[in-house]
Amino acid sequence: MSTTLIYLDEPDLNQADATVMRADAGPAGDLTIVLDQTIFYPQGGGQPTDRGRIETAGGTAEIVRVSFADGEVLHHGYHSRGRVAVGERAGLHIDPGLRREHSRLHTGGHLVMTAVDRLIGLPATKGYHFPDGPYVEFAGVVPPERRESVAEQIQAELDRLVAENSEVTWRFDSVEKLRAAGVHIPAEIPDGKPTRVVITAGYHSPCGGTHVPRLGELKGLRAKSVRFKSGRTRVSYDLG
Numbered sequence: 001m002s003t004t005l006i007y008l009d010e011p012d013l014n015q016a017d018a019t020v021m022r023a024d025a026g027p028a029g030d031l032t033i034v035l036d037q038t039i040f041y042p043q044g045g046g047q048p049t050d051r052g053r054i055e056t057a058g059g060t061a062e063i064v065r066v067s068f069a070d071g072e073v074l075h076h077g078y079h080s081r082g083r084v085a086v087g088e089r090a091g092l093h094i095d096p097g098l099r100r101e102h103s104r105l106h107t108g109g110h111l112v113m114t115a116v117d118r119l120i121g122l123p124a125t126k127g128y129h130f131p132d133g134p135y136v137e138f139a140g141v142v143p144p145e146r147r148e149s150v151a152e153q154i155q156a157e158l159d160r161l162v163a164e165n166s167e168v169t170w171r172f173d174s175v176e177k178l179r180a181a182g183v184h185i186p187a188e189i190p191d192g193k194p195t196r197v198v199i200t201a202g203y204h205s206p207c208g209g210t211h212v213p214r215l216g217e218l219k220g221l222r223a224k225s226v227r228f229k230s231g232r233t234r235v236s237y238d239l240g
């Protein structure tokens, strides 16, 4: 059974209801819960895990880590009251401050990709949007004659895009259609599967993460450094 991912279409939802499909408690007090649907973001795609709690009539589970396996979202944690049981209705509560921080950092990564695509046209190959040193990596390097000013150029583009405050939107489409439209799709995304693309200031990027609704929420976004190594370009950034 696969878990319905509510956060894909409603990234601002901090509370929701669901039904408990599995609740596996281990001997060491560890607990894994599977729901029919969830607002919890499972760590992946360069974005850290959500945290929060799952409450039923019979118990409360503190959720410290969320992962994704075979279509299911696994909520890992421990009981702080009673027992969460299969079949119960559950109230889901994510940590809203943490979600907002992760969404800002992650959308900041999209904007770095947008700026680099416009200025230099390099495809992004890796994103790390964790608070302890976020960066985006690109295939290819900036020509030597442009290297000295490239950090300032990226910064100016980021400032302009944040000031424009355009809306972050998304749509689902087939990999084939997206490739035909010129969207860079990483090789690991299988053909024939609907893929969500997230659009920031006209730039399309396949993504399953959570985002802020408008780019104006990224005030303070700063390109900290631009480094070149082994045919790759890495732009480190933060939110000031």
Ligand SMILES: [Zn+2]
Residues within 6 Å of the ligand: 106, 107, 110, 198, 207, 208, 209, 210, 211
């Ligand atoms: Zn994203």
